[in-house]
Amino acid sequence: MSQAVNSNEDYCSFTLPSDLSQGGLPGEADICKDLEDSDPAVKRAALKSAIMAMLGGEALPKVLMQVIRFCINTDDHQLKKLMMLYWEVVPKYQPMSAGSKEKPKLLPEMILVCNALMNDLNHPNEYVRGSMLRFLCKVKDSEILGPLTASVKQCLEHRHSYVRKNAALCIFHCYKLFGDNLIPDAPELMERFILAETDICARRNAFLMLFNCAETEAIEFLSQNVDDVMKFGEGFALLVLELTRKVCRRDPAQKSRFVRVLFQMLTSSSASVSYEAAWTLVSLSSAPAAVRAAASTYSSLLSSQNDNNVKMIVLERLEDLRKRHTKVLQEVLMDILRAISSPNPDICQKVLNIGMPLVNGRNVEEVVGLLKREVLKTQDSDMEKGSSYRAMLIKAIHSCASKFPDVAEGVVSTLMSFIGGDGALDVVIFVRAIVEQYPTLRAGVLSTLVNSIADISKSDVMCVVMWILGEYCVDSDSIREAFDEITRNLGDAPYIIAEKKEDGKKGDEPTMVTKNVVLADGTYATQTVMSAPPKSEDVSMTNLRRMVVQGDIFLCGILASTLTKFSLRSKNKGMTVKTLLAMCGFAKMAEVKSSSQKSAATDCHERITLCCRILLDSKTSEMLSAAWLDSGKQTFSSLLVELREKAAASSKEDAAPTVTQCDDLIHIRQLKHQSGAAGDIDLDDGSDLLRATGQGADGEQGFSSGLKNTHQLTGFSDPVYCEASIIVNDYDIKLSMILINRTPDPVSVSVELSTIGDMKLVERPQSRVIAPLDQCVLSASIKISSTETGHIFGTIVHENPMNPSAPKGYINLNDIHLDIMDFIKPATCTDELFRGMWAEFEWENKVAITTSIENLYDFLDHIVSKTNMSCLTPINRTSETHFLAANLYAKSVFKEDALVNVSVEKKSDDGGKLSGYIRIRSKTQGIALSLGDRITSVQRKIDTKEGEQQATGANVQ
CATH class of the missing domain: 2.60.40.1480 (Coatomer, gamma subunit, appendage domain)
Structure with missing residues (x-):
């Protein structure tokens, strides 16, 4: 390497504001005069001014000699530090004329500077030596570094580790810039130095030089000291990992030489070393032994680290491993699930997303047991967002029970205790699916639901419970038990709170009460307070009756349907009479509440009228009783089947097929030559198998x-x-x-x-x-x-x-x-969460459907693909229908929710054209408008293509 590579390089100059209160920076003459002063403080101030001026672009040629004469032999440590900054920025070469091609010559004064630098390199104070060695790492002039190399080599044998470690860095700096021109024996020198060195930092710096400039010597030292690598410190270990990745990516056959050291680093006490070692091991190989060791390391990091960001990074690595090595990660599933105890709900959700696909028949009991313990903890826990955490756990338990029927019985009994508190809706939806899927558990579950009616305080939960009891209570004992409990909690009609009015006064209004009280000093005073209205009726009222009295019309319709099913199955006249009286009370209450809920009251009247006809008219009962009693269960059963099929289809789509060339080579371990040290694991087959299956070639x-x-x-x-x-x-x-x-x-x-x-x-x-x-x-x-x-x-x-x-x-x-589609990602959510967000979000964009597509399902597929959303509604494509309604959902990279409802109808009287509306709702206006523009544009493209095809056909004709 040429010595003049960096000789012409000028240091960057920039303008710094001067202190106006001191009149700005002094001139060159003033600086020279102050440098002659015997006071070190004055010299320091003058040298600072000179450095600032030169950084601002001033030459100050006279100052150099003054610094050499009056400052170079000082013992003041602060002045020595300033001089190092001065040597760094001062011009070191003679100015050249414009257009000259000659090599610039070093200033004669720099010979004196080199002598001063050599004196500091030989200084008895180890910190002066170390500071000078650190300064030389910034010098890029070979003519200055050349005379100092002998002193730098001597510093490698200094008694103090601070000098030795900086000397190793200085030699690395010189050899990297100028190669063999300055220190031709630098690799051999560092090799001898690292074998004799005991300081961690000095050994790390020496290995850094070998790693970058003498890779063969670095690998040889590593192979000789493979058992002692963990004693050399964290910095040395990270360098070894970097060397491993560099060598193995260039020559995959070298992997076996680094196996032992990689496995040793997995158990390092340093989190950064163990994480990098696991990542290196997996990136170099997909052998089961390597993946198993890396997964164990990641799981231990999850339990030992407290930083949430670190946990999320580790979970991302585990998710990548799960996609490619599912069977191996099943062995460490319980270790991964220990991180579910984190107070951060995002981490809990991430852990469940990774762990649930890994559940199999061997570990399902342990997984369910852990989830049940976590659910029970949420009863007394004050953790923020505890209800959302409970919903995550219930959903995970539901997925386990759906896949493995053996654990369903033990799960249901645990979750039923939550049916009266927070998260009850998730529990009752889970129970509804269990009752349909496992008939052997129905009797116990129905009995528990009947006994829990009095504890249910939420209307949506009560609606689901009533539907379950109405559909699955089929024998006489369960019907009688459920009917008696419902009517007892419902009470007798009417279900309207009467307003008491006497002489223009309302009995429910608060009143003023005056009473005598005793003050703190023992005196009496008169106090007037506002008394609360009487609530004697509310105290004795059950939860079910309170919901009906407060005007829950939708619950009244479900109650009417449930009681009618009980009456039809039992054929008991007393039960039928009580049902009719209750429905009359529901109808009267709906009339009173119709001013605020007209559409709901109309639906309730129609439902109650139909129920009364079924009970009173024998012909209507014969025609509708079969459909009334059986169609609900059949529809729900088909819904569960479609949901399972959809989940299975989505899991198959995740496993994308890989493509590879038929003539790619595959190394088979059993046929390879058994070479290498005993105990080494051959990791070369992992990359070969990945390359053969096409998973490693994604460059194209x-x-x-x-x-x-x-x-x-x-x-x-x-x-x-x-x-x-x-x-x-x-x-x-x-x-x-x-x-x-x-x-x-x-x-x-x-x-x-x-x-x-x-x-x-x-x-x-x-x-x-x-x-x-x-x-x-x-x-x-x-x-x-x-x-x-x-x-x-x-x-x-x-x-x-x-x-x-x-x-x-x-x-x-x-x-x-x-395009907004660059930020929209398909996502899934429950129907309950979708309805909650739909009612909460205030921005809505309504787009009319104008398309030339004539098939309902084709139009839905077109909208789903062009908007990059997922369809939440199960679609039965075998049925012939003229109306289709579906919910679409997606999330943006900014965690924004996008909700879309597609309601489309095929007009038979208009040539089979599709009409309807697409409604978009979001929390922000931008995403609603942008999605609407996207849907409008893709519909226009369809019409344009159809028009072009028609025009082309006309021209051909």
Whole structure:
């Protein structure tokens, strides 16, 4: 390597504001005068002023000799530190004339400087030596470093570790810049040094030099000291891991040489070393032994680390392992699930997402037992968002019970204790599915539900319980027990609270009460207070009756249907009479509440009227009793089947097929030569199998995906051609622009960019000079804070730097349209959560359906694919219908929810065209409007394509 590589490099100068209160920086003469002063404080102030002036671009040539004469032999440590800064920024070479091609010559004064630097390298104070060695690591001039190499080598044998470790860094710096020209024996020197060194930091610095400049010696030292690597410190271990990745990626056959040290580092006390070792081991191999060891390390990090960010990073690694090595991770599932005790609900959800697909018949009992214990803890826990955590656990238990019937019985008895508190809706929905799927458990579950009616305080939970009892209570004993309990909690009609009015006074209003009280000093006083209205009726009222009296019309309709089913099955006249009286009370209550709930009251009247006809009219009972009693269970059973099929289909889609070449080589372990040390694990087969199955070759896919996001910004005839590639990250956009100078002259180019929408340009592209017919790449960063369609536009300003008088040229760039689909990801949620968000979100966008598609299911598939959403509604595509309603759901990268309801009808009287509306709801206006624009645009594209096809057909005819 040439010695003059960095000799012409000037240190960067910049302008610093001077202190106006002191009249600014002193001049060169004043600085020279102050440097002659005997007071060290005055010298320090003068040297600081000289450094500041030179950083601002001043030469100050006379100051150099003054520093050499009056400061170079000082014993003041602060002044020595300032002198090192001064040596770093002072010009060291003689100025050259413009256009001269000769090598610049070193200033004669620098010989004296080198002598002073050598004195500090031989100073008896170890900290002065170490500081000088650290300073030499910043020097890039070979003529200055050359005379000092002998003293630097001597420092390697110093008694103090501070000097030795900085000497090793200095030798690495010299050898990296100038190769064999300054210290040709540096690798051998470091090899001998590292074998004799005992200090952790010095050994790490020496190994750093071998790692970068003498890789063979570094590997040899590692193989000889493989058992002592963990004693060399954390920094040394991280260097070994970096060396392992570097060597094995270049030569996969070298993997077996690093196996022992990798497995040792997995048990390191340092979290960073164990994490990097696990990541390195998995990245180099997919052998079961390696994956099992890495998974165990990740699970131990989950339980030992308290930082939530660290846990999320480890969970991301475990999720990647689960996608490729499911069977191996099943062995450490319980270790992973221990992290579910974290108080952070996001971590709990992530752990469950990783752990639930790993449940199998061997570990299901342990998993369910852990989940049951966590559910029981939520009864007395004050953890924030405890109800959401309980809902996560119940959902996980439900999935286990659905897959493995043997655990369902023990799970139901535990969860039924929550039916009267928070999370009761999730529990009762789980119970509803269990009652349908496992007939052997119905009797016990129904009896528990009947006994829990008095404890249920939420209307939605009561509705589900009533439906379950009405559908699955079929024998006489269960019907009688359920009917008596419901009527006891419901009470007798009427279900309307009477307002007491006497002489214009309302009995329920609070009254003023005056009474005598005794004050703290023993005196009497008169106190007037407001008394609360009487609540004698509310105290004795059951939860079910209170819901009906308060006007829950929907619950009344379900109660009427449930009591009618009991009467039809039992054929008991007394039960029928009580049912009719209760329904009359429901109808009267609905009439009173109809002013605020007209549509609900109308539906309730129709339902109650139908129930009365079934009970009173024998012909109506014969026609509808079969459908009334059996169709509900059949429909619910088919719904559960469709949900299971949908889950199975989605799991199959996740396992994407891999493609590989038929002639790729595969190394089979049993047929390979048994070479290497005993106990070593051959990890080379893992990468070969990945490559053979096509899982390791994704370079072409990445290149093709990058081409899809490339936009042409200027025309081919413009003097400067520009095209941009967009990389969308989670919260920012990286814009990489390539500019090509198509003229025979150099061009100075600057790009001015602007944005429309909720975007902010945080890094603007820098101005560049492009050589004739050359090209350059500029980059810009744009921050995004919400999901909203935006535009990027701008202008290229170009001019000829060789001709300043020439006018500037301007090129308007094509707009870059950011599609909202780059930020929308398909997601799933429960029907209850969807309905809750639908009622909560205030922004709605209603889009009319205008399409040429004639099939309902094809139109739904088109909307789902173009909006990048998932369909939550199970669709039976075998049935022929003229109406379709479906709910779609997606999440943005900013955790924003997008809800879509598609209601489409096929008009038989209008040629089979589809009509209806697509309603979009979200918490923010931007995502609702952007999704509406997206749906409108994809419908227009359909019509345009159909029009083009028709026009083409007409031309052919």
